[in-house]
Amino acid sequence: METFGIWLAALLTIGIISFLYKDNVLYKACESIFVGISAGYWFITYYWDNLYRKFYLGVTDMDNPHRFFLWIAFALGVMMLTRLIGKIGWLSRWPLAFIVGATAGLYMMTYFVSNAFVQVGATIKLPPDFGSVGSYISFGMIALGTFSGLVYFFFSKEHKGVFGGTAKLGIWFLMVTFGASFGYTVMSRMSLMLGRLDFLFGEWLGMIN
Amino acid sequence: MKKQIPILITATVGTVLVLSVFFPPAKMLGEDFSLFFDIIAVFAFFLGGGNLVRVHFIKVYRRKSDWVYSVVTLVGFTMMLASGLFKLGGPPGISGSVTADGSYLNTMFIHIIAPLSSTMYALLAFFVASASYRAFRAKNREATILLIAAFVILLGRTPLGMMATGWVWESLSIFQIPNLAVWVMNVPNLAGQRSILIGVGLGVVAMSLRLILGMDRTYLGGDND
Amino acid sequence: MLNRVLLLCLALVWTVSVSVTAQDVAEGGIDTLSLPLPAPAQNVVAANHVYDDGEVIDVNWDKSPDDPENILGYIVYRAETDGAFDSIRTLLPGETFFSDDNVEDEIPYKYQIGVIGENGVSLSGESELAVATWELFNFGMWNTFLWMFVFCGSVIGFIISAKSGRKLYIRKIGGLEALEEAVGRATEMGRPILFIPGILDMDDVQTLAAITILGKVARVVADYDSKIRMPVSRSLVLTAARETIKESYTSAGRPDGYNEDMVQYVTDEQFGYVAAVNGIMVREKPATCLYLGAFFAESLILAETGNSIGAIQIAGTARPGQLPFFVAACDYTLIGEELFAASAYLSEDPKQLGSLKGQDVGKVIAMFGLLVGTAAMTLSVAWQVPATQWILDLMNNLFTTN
Structure with a gap:
């Protein structure tokens, strides 16, 4: 079974890599297997984890203070299925409206605090090494970069004149950020491919130890 | 209704x-x-x-x-x-x-x-290589800045960075590529990240407000079914 | 360093095994160990954690005079009014604070701190009894409340102002201006438009943003009588996307043009979804690919495949880590805030455009905070101008979360 598993994994690996050359029969087969198997896997995970563990065990636990709420969630879930019944299909909008409202409400505060608020606060905090000339330059650059980046995102004024120049500076800072993320990621992506090659040539073909 | x-x-x-x-x-x-x-x-x-x-x-x-x-x-x-x-x-x-x-x-x-x-x-791994090649071919100032920053960080994370600039005098050690990479990550990168995050924070609030106020409701479909 | 860690582990094992003995020491005050113990921690204070829902007690103490050279860590002991002390947490040297979030409200607890030395544990005196209570309003978040009030107020204010007919200027956003052109190109070529709403579900704001943009894109698609193709990785997104596209076709006066198969569920699995979308791209060769929403590692795979088929590509995400890949591989990229502003911008509805003006007020506040805060910091710390200290304190109070 173990040998069969390794062979299967190796063929699937080659099938996916072959996409780099062009779309082909092997890739299509791998893609279809991947879609079917993984969709089934996720459904089963949801089923046992959410419907059985979170809902069923939740409502049958008499000490659970949230039992009543779980039934509301269940009712909203059932409403989702009314989409399949033409005449009352509009009821499926209720759970959707609930989810959209809850996501908007929940993240409105979370993002406001953790992104907008905290980032402004962090920029005007005293850095630990404040005092040296280098630290002044770094501190000033962080403030300048953040400020000019915000100017770039400004919607109410056209990017012209001094304002446009500041926005341009903001774009440059953003480009450094993107470049830094890009450079930071390249190495780790290479190691992923090395991992797969190691599997093919080591575990499967036994050519490397 | x-x-x-x-x-x-x-x-x-x-x-x-x-x-x-x-x-x-x-x-x-x-x-x-x-x-x-x-x-x-x-x-x-x-x-x-x-x-x-x-x-x-x-x-x-x-x-x-x-x-x-x-x-x-x-x-x-x-x-x-x-x-x-x-x-x-x-x-x-x-x-x-x-x-x-x-x-x-x-x-x-x-x-x-x-x-x-x-x-x-x-x-x-392959797509990163092809994207890098494309970025390399783009001949404008923004793409050049992106590439230089990427190059500094990439070199700074490998021994090559130190090998290439290890000879720089101690007083100018900031220009040694590994140190420069750390500085790029901690200063201009941080500034850019912060402006993005602040903008995202404000954008999320405004969008959420539009949804809560019912100004944007296409996701609820039409009235006629 | 390694030795210290090993010693700490040994000490922990030892501590557990002699905890009963240690409690005897605490109760009877008799030192049963003949070797010298580290000096105990002092001034143990336990107090209710303010502005919470009654689940936390904060414990503070003064460090042992032997910290850090001669101690291996601290042990926090807890007891109910007349109960015995139990060890509830072990902490590293240097710690002087512990938040106990495993308490029941309205029950009084007392605390004691043990200092772990190489030869045993020395115990502090007991704290006063403390009770975790809940508060109705979190006054610690007054500044968040203030800014939220100002910001939401300005968004709503501009919406009302736009509603009353006032003209509001919004600059052109390149990526969004290109959207209509991209849809037109697809129509001319007779090829579909591929819309990818990210890989997260409807409980993510970026997906919500994607769905709101989809409404506007689908409207243009319906107007041009073009085709839209939307594989999704979440079932709820499937439902929301169908409703959205249907509404767009209806409002464009072409309800018959809508077809449920425009949106198709693939799989929840991240790379399974990517494999299928790649397949769709190379086989159906969409003229335009739109990637709007929450993306992770798949961003570059999708964008590079889209590039290989010569599609016009417009992307947008709020994830800074994925933006560089979109910038490198797509024709236009909506960076962070632009993604959330897109649906309002595309709607051309003055009320929604008003909300973008409100967003700018938020940016002005942030820029003001940055300018005044950094100037006050420089004057106060670098040039020691005492008069600016209060400004710095004020700015820190205004922009520090609790």
Whole structure:
């Protein structure tokens, strides 16, 4: 079974890599297997984890203070299925409206605090090494970069004149950020491919130890 | 009416959750939402899974091009459902873990899903190379800045960076590539990240407000059905 | 370093095994160990954690005079009014604070701190009894409340102002201006438009943003009588996307043009979804690819495949880590905030455009905070101008979360 598993994994690996050359029969087969198997896997995970563990065990636990709420969630879930019944299909909008409202409400505060608020606060905090000339330059650059980046995102004024120049500076800072993320990621992506090659040539073909 | 009630639901739920942040006893509402969401998501999956089966079944039934692959998808999907719902190969009983060692579900995950996933992920090595090449060919100032920053960080994380600039005098050590890489990460990169994050924070609030106020409601569909 | 860690582990094992003895020491005050113990921690204070829902007690203490040279860590002991002390947490040297979030409200607890030395544990005196209570309003978040009030107020204010007919100027956003052109190109070529709403579910704001943009894109698609193709990785997104596209076709006066198969569920699995979308791209060769929403590692795989088929590509995400890949591989990229502003911008509805003006007020506040805060910091710390200290304190109070 173990040998069969390794062979299967190796063929699937080659099938996916072959996409780099062009779309082909092997890739299509791998893609279809991947879609079917993984969709089934996720459904089963949801089923046992959410419907059985979170809902069923939740409502049958008499000490659970949230039992009543779980039934509301269940009712909203059932409403989702009314989409399949033409005449009352509009009821499926209720759970959707609930989810959209809850996501908007929940993240409105979370993002406001953790992104907008905290980032402004962090920029005007005293850095630990404040005092040296280098630290002044770094501190000033962080403030300048953040400020000019915000100017770039400004919607109410056209990017012209001094304002446009500041926005341009903001774009440059953003480009450094993107470049830094890009450079930071390249190495780790290479190691992923090395991992797969190691599997093919080591575990499967036994050519490397 | 069919649209008014959902708008009211969005507005009420959204407002309550915004205010719950300021009222400690209501803190658990956020946690309850995630539970609600998980349960609704299972029911939604009946629609998603149903759509998957329908699309591929029609393809097979009408003998559309590449219909054979749809058969593969349908067989794979059914196999996983059977293995998982009946907990084939795993510990018996309703409380036994569906992903326990030896269960068919787990075996298929290890030998099929895991290698397929990691290989798709690994394709990034090639795509990073082609994207870098494209960025290299772009001849404008922004692309050049992006490339220089990427190059500094890339070199700074390898021994080559130190080998190339290790000779620089101690007083100018900031210009040694590994030190420069750290500075780029901690200063201009941080500034750029912060401006993006602040903008995102404000953007999320404004968009959420538009949704809660019912100004943007296309997701609720039309009135006539 | 390694030795210290090993010693700490040994000490922990030892601590557990002699905890009973240690409690005897605490109760009876008799030192049963003949070797010298580290000096105990002092001034143990336990108090209710303010502005919470009654689940936390904060414990503070003064460090042992032997910290850090001669101690291996601290142990926090807890007891109910007349109960015995139990060890509840072990902490590293240097710690002087512990938040106990495993308490029941309205029950009084007392605390004691043990200092772990190489030869045993020395115990502090007991704290006063403390009770975790809940508060109705979190006054610690007054500044968040203030800014939220100002910001939401300005968004709503501009919406009302736009509603009353006032003209509001919004600059052109390149990526969004290109959207209509991209849809037109697809129509001319007779090829579909591929819309990818990210890989997260409807409980993510980026997906919500994607769905709101979809409404506007689908409207243009319906107007041009073009085709839209939308594989999704979440079932709830499937439902929301269908409703959205249907509404767009209806409002464009072409309800018959809508077809449920425009949106198709693929799989929840991240790379399974990517494999299928790649397949769709190379086989159906869409003329335009739109990637709007929450993306992770798949961003570059999708964008590079889209590039290989010569599609016009417009992307947008709020994830800074994925933006560089979109910038490198796509024709236009909506960066962070632009993604959330897109639906309002595309709607051309004055009320929604008003909300973008409100967003700018938020940016002005942030820029003001940055300018005044950094100037006050420089004057106060670098040039020691005492008069600016209060400004710095004020700015820190205004922009520090509790």
